[in-house]
Amino acid sequence: MSTSVQEIENLISQGYKQGFVTDLEADTFVPGLDETVIRRLSQIKNEPAFMLEYRLKAFRHWQTMTPPDWAQLKVAAIDYQSISYYSAPKSKKAGPKSLDEVDPQLLDTYKKLGIPLDEQERLAGIAVDAVFDSVSVATTFKAKLKEAGVIFCPMSEALVEYPELVQQYLGTVVPPGDNFFAALNSAVFTDGSFVYIPKGVRCPMELSTYFRINAANTGQFERTLIIADEGSHVSYLEGCTAPMRDENQLHAAVVELVALENATIKYSTVQNWYPGDKDGIGGIYNFVTKRAECRGRKAKVSWTQVETGSAITWKYPSCVLLGDDSVGEFYSVALTNNLQQADTGTKMIHIGKNTRSTIVSKGISAGRAQNTYRGLVKIAKSALNARNHTQCDSLLVGDKCGAHTFPYVEVKQPSAQVEHEATTSKISEEQLFFCQQRGLSAEDAVSMIVNGFCKEVFRELPMEFAVEAQALLGISLEGAVG
């Protein structure tokens, strides 16, 4: 990440801070969750009335729900009353004071990823004083988007600047009652991205959350809403390859995508949240609800994810194909090592006519990790000529890990064609020795073989991410050989 990006980031967080007119009684809320907390949260953020109502309704519903336990995961019970639901920007009191206090393994990874020192500080959670610098790059970026009519801002800003637009779409793809974590998120979400692409506009640049992120606190309950109006096109990048630490263990984000007629949304994620130490302690729980609706004819949504971090990854980026001729795609690499767990996959719901979906899932298990693919292909009676192709491959590294597959296929339309292929393979001793005999170290050999395994998915990532993702995979597999 370059210094110019750092500049933009500092700049945006400066502007964002200015949006907060109300003063904060305390930097951080006392842990606990009740209606008072939610009212205070909404008030601090200066939200319109409808938003508070939405939150309260969601909260009341959440209180009637129980956490789901059907996944192939071992999740320690979470005490929702011991979480603080708001932390003001830039307050990182609990964080390390300098790089000397940071886990040396983490620092080693930053170095391997070629991350500059001040960047390392930011990622390790050290409070960084915002340096207000010259605005050239930031201005160009914002100006370009403004020219195109693209709205890209923090959700909290959107609620103040474009409340009607938000109200029209928020919760229409993932309703508050959808699941336990979505309900919680709907009640207490702190921030996220809001994107609106006007009719016929091809967004002039790839939108990256890096440009939007509040410098200090990574979103614990992020809420993102992307709307691509008719004939528009946008590519959105989320995440970063460097392992991010956060004192908050639970990350329950909600991402809603709406693609209208002839619109295309490409959503790419590279996630490397802190996975915990090699005994699995202290890692992040990444429980995310991501869903897209292709509402218009020929709308298209592509999810691409590379998940290498978190102690537990639990997410199913999905597409509801309502519009005729609409297309949904899901490309995923999920890697688990040491004691990580993943239960991830997708749901493709075909409702309109002539809809198409493609699923390519690559699961890599190493160490003592458990990796599960769970996918649903649902073809409604109305979905004439629906087509799905699913390719679900697992790669096992070593002999103490596990890979599991739970495909669900429900077809109610006779003209539909659904294909499911699955493979499970191992990196064999023979393959490793062959590569070594050609001069490659065992680790380089594993990295090469795994990258070859993931090629199909990496091809879908925007270039910068693809290069980082390959390096990331190599680093994440360290210690998996031998």
Next chain:
Amino acid sequence: MLSIKNLHVNVGDKPILKGLSLDIKPGEVHAIMGPNGAGKSTLSHVLSGKAGYTVTEGSVSYYGQDLLAMAPEIRAREGVFLAFQYPVEIPGVSNIYLLKAALNAIRNHKGLPEVDAMDFLTLVKGKVKLLQMDEKFLYRAVNEGFSGGEKKRNEILQAAILEPKLCILDETDSGLDIDALRIVSEGVNSLRSAERSFLMITHYQRLLDYIKPDVVHVLADGRMVKSGGPELALELEEKGYSWLEGQAA
């Protein structure tokens, strides 16, 4: 350049090599023949560094270095190449990618910069032509869907690119038809030089018609029981191995 002295090797508890000695000078082509179970594959595996073998006695010196103390990838980077009897498949990794990675690992080891992309492509295409292979195969995954003959040719192609100093051919002729055998042999012969030595492991005289050895050894019951010139191979073809068995070297 290769000096094996009194090598004793076990697989598990079972002794396979029982005092094998061999000297190879630069530029020499040695053939090792012998009955099944004699220890020919064990020798090639121990020299290349495959796991699962225990050296109980003896030494191997390679250009003055203790070969057995070197990790397999270091041996490779120092110029030891094994053309496998059963080359493995590596899905997802293209042949050209592997070649480049291997070549760069070797160059890196020698303190050389990574090979220029254009130069590399030219080099590879030239060698592909030499081995009468289709360029398209370069972009296919390593050995995936290859016939036996194609796999063996691929091994020789890799040797041609990586330019080893000691080239061990482990039953390279097994599974090859007449034409493939001729092409592979031509490829090997094109690699012969004063700085390169070959150790060919084979059952049959046939290969030695195409690749004329300087020395022929017979390995039986874990030991070299006889060494001689190319005519020894012809004698074996005629008489079999039994007249040699029971003879200590």
